[in-house]
Amino acid sequence: MTTVYPGVVKAWHYHKKQTDHMICIRGMLKLALYDSRKSSKTHRQLAEVFFGDRKPLLVKIPPLVYHGFNAVGGETAYAVNVPTELYNYKEPDEFRLPPDTKQIPYDWGLALGFRSRNPFMLLERARLSWTAW
Numbered sequence: 001m002t003t004v005y006p007g008v009v010k011a012w013h014y015h016k017k018q019t020d021h022m023i024c025i026r027g028m029l030k031l032a033l034y035d036s037r038k039s040s041k042t043h044r045q046l047a048e049v050f051f052g053d054r055k056p057l058l059v060k061i062p063p064l065v066y067h068g069f070n071a072v073g074g075e076t077a078y079a080v081n082v083p084t085e086l087y088n089y090k091e092p093d094e095f096r097l098p099p100d101t102k103q104i105p106y107d108w109g110l111a112l113g114f115r116s117r118n119p120f121m122l123l124e125r126a127r128l129s130w131t132a133w
Contacts, residue, residue, distance in 0.1 A: 011068020027077030028052035
């Protein structure tokens with residue numbers, strides 16, 4: 001389970017092997033997807049999915065599709081992901097880009113310097129670092 005605070009963007013990442021199955025159990029999420037699969041009909045296309053407690057969905061995210069999300073509606077959102085692969089601590093199947101990368105033509109609406117100065121993001125990073133031990 002992950003928590004997403006208003007104003008925080010958790011993006012971008014993809015998996016080479018793993019398929020994600022994501023639901024939002026509380027609040028609302030905007031999930032952005034960018035297809036990097038060269039053999040796909042939707043190669044280099046973007047998609048947005050809005051889902052949560054007011055619009056329940058199970059979203060399947062295939063390998064090689066970059067994805068990221070943020071809370072919408074002004075409240076904290078809680079998401080659960082059920083991946084097809086167990087997490088491999090020695091060789092994680094997770095490849096990341098920053099939310100404002102030029103490699104994906106998507107605008108999260110971040111203010112300049114927002115990622116580094118957002119206190120919620122710093123708290124989230126600290127929590128993730130702490131729970132990794």
